[in-house]
Amino acid sequence: MQYLPQIIFLLAFSAAVLFFVKNVKQLRRNILLGKDVERKDKKQERFKKMMRVALGQSKMLTRPIAGFLHVIVYVGFVIINIEVLEIIIDGIAGTHRVFSFLGPVYNFLIGSFEILAFLVLLSVIIFWIRRNVMNIKRFLSKELKGWPKNDANYILYFEVVLMLLFLTMNAADYQLQLNEYQGYVEAGAYPISQFILPLIENMSNPSLVVLERSAWWAHIIGILIFLNYLYYSKHLHILLAFPNVYYSNLEQKGRFKNLASVTNEVKLMMDPNADPFAEFAEDDAEEIPEKFGASDVTDLNWFQLLSSYTCTECGRCTSECPANQTGKKLSPRKIMMDTRDRLEEVGLNLNKNKGEFQDDGKQLLDDYISREELWACTTCNACVEACPIGIDPLSIIMDMRQYLVMEQSAAPSELNNAMSNIENNAAPWPYNQQDRLKWAEEGV
Amino acid sequence: MSEQISVPTMAQYMAENKKPEVLFWVGCAGSFDDRAKKITKAFVKLLHKAGVDFAVLGAEEGCTGDPAKRAGNEFLFQMQAMTNIEVMNAYEIEKVVTACPHCFNTIKNEYPELGGNYQVMHHTQFLKSLLNEGRLKVEGGKYKGKRITFHDPCYLGRANDEYEAPRDLLRKLEVELVEMKSCKSRGLCCGAGGAQMFKDAEKGDKEVNIHRTEEALETKPDVVAAGCPFCNTMMSDGVKNKEKEDSIEVLDVAEMIANAEDL
Numbered sequence: 153m154q155y156l157p158q159i160i161f162l163l164a165f166s167a168a169v170l171f172f173v174k175n176v177k178q179l180r181r182n183i184l185l186g187k188d189v190e191r192k193d194k195k196q197e198r199f200k201k202m203m204r205v206a207l208g209q210s211k212m213l214t215r216p217i218a219g220f221l222h223v224i225v226y227v228g229f230v231i232i233n234i235e236v237l238e239i240i241i242d243g244i245a246g247t248h249r250v251f252s253f254l255g256p257v258y259n260f261l262i263g264s265f266e267i268l269a270f271l272v273l274l275s276v277i278i279f280w281i282r283r284n285v286m287n288i289k290r291f292l293s294k295e296l297k298g299w300p301k302n303d304a305n306y307i308l309y310f311e312v313v314l315m316l317l318f319l320t321m322n323a324a325d326y327q328l329q330l331n332e333y334q335g336y337v338e339a340g341a342y343p344i345s346q347f348i349l350p351l352i353e354n355m356s357n358p359s360l361v362v363l364e365r366s367a368w369w370a371h372i373i374g375i376l377i378f379l380n381y382l383y384y385s386k387h388l389h390i391l392l393a394f395p396n397v398y399y400s401n402l403e404q405k406g407r408f409k410n411l412a413s414v415t416n417e418v419k420l421m422m423d424p425n426a427d428p429f430a431e432f433a434e435d436d437a438e439e440i441p442e443k444f445g446a447s448d449v450t451d452l453n454w455f456q457l458l459s460s461y462t463c464t465e466c467g468r469c470t471s472e473c474p475a476n477q478t479g480k481k482l483s484p485r486k487i488m489m490d491t492r493d494r495l496e497e498v499g500l501n502l503n504k505n506k507g508e509f510q511d512d513g514k515q516l517l518d519d520y521i522s523r524e525e526l527w528a529c530t531t532c533n534a535c536v537e538a539c540p541i542g543i544d545p546l547s548i549i550m551d552m553r554q555y556l557v558m559e560q561s562a563a564p565s566e567l568n569n570a571m572s573n574i575e576n577n578a579a580p581w582p583y584n585q586q587d588r589l590k591w592a593e594e595g596v
Numbered sequence: 597m598s599e600q601i602s603v604p605t606m607a608q609y610m611a612e613n614k615k616p617e618v619l620f621w622v623g624c625a626g627s628f629d630d631r632a633k634k635i636t637k638a639f640v641k642l643l644h645k646a647g648v649d650f651a652v653l654g655a656e657e658g659c660t661g662d663p664a665k666r667a668g669n670e671f672l673f674q675m676q677a678m679t680n681i682e683v684m685n686a687y688e689i690e691k692v693v694t695a696c697p698h699c700f701n702t703i704k705n706e707y708p709e710l711g712g713n714y715q716v717m718h719h720t721q722f723l724k725s726l727l728n729e730g731r732l733k734v735e736g737g738k739y740k741g742k743r744i745t746f747h748d749p750c751y752l753g754r755a756n757d758e759y760e761a762p763r764d765l766l767r768k769l770e771v772e773l774v775e776m777k778s779c780k781s782r783g784l785c786c787g788a789g790g791a792q793m794f795k796d797a798e799k800g801d802k803e804v805n806i807h808r809t810e811e812a813l814e815t816k817p818d819v820v821a822a823g824c825p826f827c828n829t830m831m832s833d834g835v836k837n838k839e840k841e842d843s844i845e846v847l848d849v850a851e852m853i854a855n856a857e858d859l
Contacts, residue, residue: 214782406755407705411670415710418674422682445668472778474785474808479801528798531666531790532750537781553668567667570794574672578658578679579624580794588622589654591633592603596640 154246161243161372168376175383179461182499186454191399198398201542206397211540215468218282221275225311228272229390232318235265239372249325252339262340266322270344273315280308290467295486300386300465307387310378317371323348324364333357389464393541396462399455400542405533408550411444445554448515449495452551459543460492469535469545475528482528484535484545490520491548517552526552527564601644605654606687616651618722619689619714621703623696624659625825631832632825638854639695639719645859646732650693656683660702667791674710677702681712695719695850697751697824698789704756718752720762720823720849727768734768737856742818744771746849747808747831748783749824762823762849769856774815784808786830793826809834813844820846 191198204210209226212219238251252258283291283304296304323345328336330349352360382388446452449460469484470476476483494516501509517523529549536544556562563571570580578585609616620643625632643650661676680703684692692714694700704716717725726732744766752758759780766773778784787797787804797803809831812820820835822828825848832846847855 404701404705404756406701406751408665410674410706410709414670414674418671418678421675422678444670472782472784474787474804475798475800477784478797478804478807480798482798524798527795528800529790530750530785530787530792530804532785533754534750534782534785537754550666550668553666554670555668557668558670563667563669564795566795567791570791571664571667571669571672574659574661574664574676578676579628580659580663581624581628583624583628585658586655588627588657589603589605589652591622591627591636592640592652594633596601596603596637596644 158244158246164373164376165240165243168380171380172383175380178499178503179383179388181502182495183454183457183461185450185495185498186452186457187450189453189455191401191455194402197402201400201402202394202398206394206541209540214538214540218466221278224268224271224275225279228268228275231268232265232272234261235318236372236375239368243372248335249337249339252337258339259341262322263343266319266342266344269315269318273312276308276311276315280305283308290471293467293470293483293485295483295489296465296467300489303385303387304465306381307385310374310381314371314374314378317367317374319345319348321364321367321371323352324360324367327352327355328357328360328364331357331360333360386463386465389462389541392458392462396455396459397542399458401544401547405536408531408547411554414444443555444558445556446548446551447517447555447559449491449498451555452491452548456491456544456548456551457495460488460495462541463488463492463543465489466540468538468540469543472534472538474530474532474534480525480528481522482525484549487521487525487545487548488543491516494520517555521552523556523562526556529553601640603640604651606651606656606689607654609651610687615688617649618691618693619684619687620650620652621660621692621694621696621699622652622657623694623699623825625829626695627657629825629829631829635695635825635828635848635851638848638851638859641854641859642723642726642732642850645857646726648726648731653683653687660699660707662698662702663791663794665702665706666789673706677707677710677712681707681710684712684714689714691715691717693717693719693722695823695825695848697749697755698826701751701755718756718758718761718823720752720765721758723850723853724761724764727765734765734853734856736770738858739819739852739856740770742771743774743816744769744819744821744852745774745776745812745815745817746779746821746823747776747786747812747827748780749822749827750783750785750789752823753783754781762821765849765853766821769852771819774817776811776815778811784811786824786827788826788830793829803834805830805834806837809838813838813840817844819852820844821849821852822846823849 209223212222238249241250242248282288322340322342325336326342326345327349329338352363355363382391443451449457463485465485467485473482473484497514498509501512526549529546531546531550533546536546573580573582577583606619622636626636658680659676660680661673664676665673692703694703697718700716700718703712703714723732727734746762746766748759763773784807785804786808812831820831822831828846828848835841835844835846
């Protein structure tokens with residue numbers, strides 16, 4: 153019977169890890185539904201960027217208040233995980249504070265965890281106030297109504313509860329240490345939880361043990377649940393921010409990709425010696441795409457799909473977007489959220505139909521992202537610049553515009569005029585190309 | 597002022613078996629738009645003053661394809677691109693300068709993959725290099741001490757990380773450079789990019805150019821400086837909308853230098 157807690161722990165821990173792995177596999181499968189894109193070159197440069205932008209949070213402080221609080225929560229999260237390692241070892245081995253042999257180092261560690269936990273608690277409370285009390289525009293957008301808003305708050309509640317449990321566990325442990333209760337060797341420093349002692353100092357030792365054990369169990373079970381909540385939440389960014397930055401675009405932001413399939417056709421059209429039937433020659437067959445641009449998530453590339461899962465809906469993109477600032481429907485954040493929601497829908501469809509997608513009569517275009525949103529974009533790259541983790545909503549907008557124009561000829565009519573001008577007289581306005589030098593004739 | 601500056605074409609140079617130092621890519625706005633033509637002429641004056649041996653393509657120049665590409669028409673873009681590249685490669689062009697950030701971006705970033713490899717400079721970068729080489733002198737003049745705010749063109753700034761060249765030029769004019777609330781990498785678009793110039797805006801609370809003009813007016817400028825013919829149009833319209841056109845000018849950096857020197 154003495155091994156029962158260890159058995160329960162192992163079962164809970166294994167179940168959590170297995171479920172997590174299952175979700176990660178599904179995530180990977182969904183992301184790989186996207187088309188290929190070359191993002192595996194320049195490994196060193198990518199790694200450096202990941203270290204600077206994801207690990208180093210270099211773009212977070214553009215917004216000083218939110219950025220600073222985020223850095224606290226982030227550092228707290230990363231460092232407090234050392235404590236989780238101890239908890240896991242204790243849980244499996246049936247030990248108690250297995251790292252306590254480190255002596256002064258241990259005291260320093262536990263002390264730091266406590267201070268960080270307190271700062272995280274404070275930051276998370278400020279985050280909650282920012283989201284729910286203060287009228288901060290980027291948290292009030294339409295696309296955050298319902299689940300996204302609740303999701304954001306659930307994450308904050310999770311963190312509050314986890315930090316409180318951690319401090320309660322330490323307080324009870326510390327009190328038991330002071331009481332010199334058996335099994336609770338003196339270890340650790342408790343700069344924060346010492347202030348909880350007045351609330352519990354009159355409790356009996358057995359009650360303190362119950363409190364300490366309950367907090368310990370609730371804390372670790374909470375973490376395991378949180379781990380598995382990630383997949384269903386915008387909070388996935390804590391993991392995906394790293395690969396997303398690594399695989400992000402390294403080119404100048406102004407360089408939009410040239411479609412190779414179009415290049416081939418244009419070359420054929422411009423080459424007077426080309427055989428018009430050659431384009432269907434066998435070795436070219438695979439280069440002719442089934443369609444130009446994107447109308448659904450499977451037309452996007454895997455990096456765009458990875459980004460849709462990575463997006464944590466912070467809204468920095470949307471608040472920098474000129475179209476959004478002037479009341480247009482376009483919100484780059486919504487572009488990412490819609491892409492993710494549609495991808496999830498496609499993923500569930502695959503699950504239900506043994507991996508074969510069954511047409512559900514829906515697509516990303518129109519059912520999620522409207523044409524009005526797509527045409528409101530000025531391609532100014534403000535959203536791309538604003539994203540702290542390298543997401544490029546603009547590339548999705550561009551792919552979808554390509555579908556609208558090249559597959560459906562569905563550009564706004566003024567744009568069709570401009571484009572036919574370009575085609576006929578090589579300028580977006582109806583001026584004769586022969587008159588291009590008239591300004592010089594007018595005299596400089 | 598009566599001195600006639602000649603604007604040679606590449607065809608003329610070719611006929612004389614000469615090659616210019618740089619091709620001045622004028623762009624559609626610079627060729628046809630009445631407001632932008634003034635920028636073109638101001639820049640030509642500066643090129644002339646600095647003794648730069650330049651030429652233009654004239655009737656052989658065509659839209660770079662930028663608005664077509666950003667509207668989603670990759671076919672039309674590549675048709676334009678390859679036509680232009682064929683022309684430029686035939687003339688063995690090595691260096692291109694343009695006063696339009698859209699042309700600049702497209703030729704610099706999107707043409708190489710299609711066979712067009714040139715050293716491409718925005719006119720503010722080129723003017724700065726002329727200054728550094730001592731070929732052009734810019735000092736104080738008409739705008740000395742005036743409050744100037746520079747509106748970053750998206751396709752020069754964020755798209756190509758060039759924020760300082762235009763500002764360095766303005767500093768040479770000894771102006772009081774004041775920054776808008778959102779500037780440099782966080783600069784707000786004028787509303788013309790992505791082919792928006794050629795269509796009506798979607799439904800919203802206000803036009804982007806009005807919004808940006810309001811940010812510019814907050815700095816209480818004497819001049820709103822621009823580095824793009826489209827931004828220039830948008831900001832000029834914005835200033836007119838606010839009925840400030842009598843007190844606030846919208847000028848290209850090249851125009852300011854030319855004006856300052858009374859060219």
